[in-house]
Amino acid sequence: MTIVVGALVVVVILLAILVAGLLRSHATILRRLHELGAGTELDPGVRVATPDPGTPTTTRVVPRTDGTVPAPSPDVPDGRPATDVSGVGPxxxxxxxxxxxxxHDTVLVFLSSGCTTCLGFWEDLASPQLPDGTRLLIVTRGVEEESPSAVLELAPPGATVIMSSSAWDELRVPGSPFVVLAHGPSGRVVGEGTAESWAQVLALFLRAGGDGRLGSRDKAGADRRREQELDRILLASGIAPGDPSLYRSSDATPADAAAAETTPDAATEER
Amino acid sequence: MELRGHGLAAEMPPGWEGAISLESSAGSVALAEVGGSLRPVAHLATFPLPSDRGDFGSGAVELMRTEDVFVALLEYDPAEAGTELFARRGLPRRLDPRLFSPAALQRGQRGQAGFQEFFTQAGRAFCLYVVLGDADDAHLQVRRVERVLAGVRIEEL
Known part of the structure; x- marks a missing residue:
């Protein structure tokens, strides 16, 4: 019995020495990593192991939103599937x-409210000059990571802005600004990357054969602005939608005018 | 792809997209500023919805191609629920193509046809407004609308 107890004591002492050695080694590794700068801040754009107490270790991507974008990850294949985008607006x-x-094709522009490089994109996207048949979506991270009021302040008039962290994660966006071109019919990513300015992104489109198709969107926008201006003037003059005078041509006969005035109003007021 | 917000939800078939926002008319916004509340408006469409659009789809229906359809679901004051205008019970999920007419359009566009129906569901008053891109293809396009309506849910608030 004494021999067995003695043997157990020896085993426990040896194990204690082993554990102490492992802890010391671990501490040395941590100290060296700390000296190299790791752990002082999250290194965005790099896959980070995030210990989650009580659950298995998970891996998540922390994209950069500071205007610097790392090189695309080598494990992101060309022609990979694109994804629909769901989220909330600002x-x-x-x-x-x-x-x-x-x-239609879709240009997804991933921006954040905090990066300085993105500021130029926010401004330039008020007039994106995209080829016909191409839709623009501006995507920021979700409301848990972005301020809706800050995004609203930056959002260009008329642009569709979606706050969706899942879109960033599913498309493996490494940082902002970042642009993904999705081919609608095939549902594949056909181009992606970053640039210093929206003009550089457009230049890529032109090189891809999109020139000659620009400009008609501007025409539509000009028509819309002209129509809004006319509506404003008419309303200021007391002429509301449905006013009979809107349906009377300059060469109408009195009978025509009378008929126009008896036209029933729409069943529901335009909201 | 599911859309959910403000007590409305829609599971959208392939090719459809949507948005649920709060009503945007100047009158409603003015009322909200003095204590009223803005009510939700759902837009479902087979084409890219522009961000600037009226509650009945102005700004969007002008972009429709002949093969497109547009659906708006607009909530009214809950006090209206069950009143004569909103007497119909439940969202219409089967539609009669013969009831679509250019005269029902809120914003007339050549070749299009519209339809609207008021109803009450879950104690809430709604208007369903539908625009077909091609009035001559109403039978086929109405089937597409019915498909998306099958996935619409209205929750009690």
Whole structure:
């Protein structure tokens, strides 16, 4: 019995020495890593192991949102599947935009409110000058990571802005600004990358054969602005939608005018 | 792809997209500023929805191609639920193509046809407004609309 107890004591002492050695080695590794700068801040764009107490270790991507974008990860294949984008708008509206299995192509511009390089993109995207048949979606990270009011302040008039962290994760966006071109019919990513300015992104489109198709969107925008201006003037003059005078041509006969005035109003007021 | 917000939800078939926002008319916004509340508006479409659009789809229906369809679901004051205008019970999920007409369009566009129906569901008052891109293809396009309506849910608030 004494021999057995003695043997157990020896085993315990040996194990204690082994554990102490392992802890010391671990501490040395941590100290060296700390000296190299790791752990002082999250290294965005790099896959980071995040210990989650009580659950198996998970891996997540922390994209850069500071205007610097690392090189695309080598394990991101060309022609990979794109994804539809669901999220909320900066005004709180729910939005689900179809990207896959549609006739149009989609340019997804991933921006953040905090990166200085993105500022130029926010401004330039007020007039994106995209080829016909190409839709623009601006995607920021979700409301848990971005301020809706800051995004709303930056959002160009008329642009669709979706706050969706899942879109960043699913498309493996490494940082902002970052642009993904999705081919609608095939649902595949056909181009992606970053640039210093939106003009550089457009230049890539032109090199891809998109020149000659620019400009018609501007024409539509000009028409819309002209129509809004006319509406404003008419309303200021007391002429509301449905006013009979809107349906009377300059060469109408008195009978025509009378008929126009008896036209029933729409069943529901335009909201 | 599912869309959810403000007590509305829609599971969208392939090719459809949507948005659920709060009503945007100047009158409603003015009322909200003095204590009223803005009510939700859901837009479902087979084409890219522009961000600037009216509650009945102005700004969007102009972009429709002949093969496209547009659906708006607009909530009204809950006090209206069950009243004569909103007497119909439940969202219409089967539609009669013969009831679609250019005269029902809120914003007339050549070749399009519209339809609207008021109803009450879950104690809430709604208007369903539908625009077909091609009035001559109403039978086929209405089937597409019915497919998306099958996935719409209205929750009690």
């Amino acid at each position: 005004r709180g509206e729910a939005i689900a935009a179809r990207v896959v299995g549609v006739e």
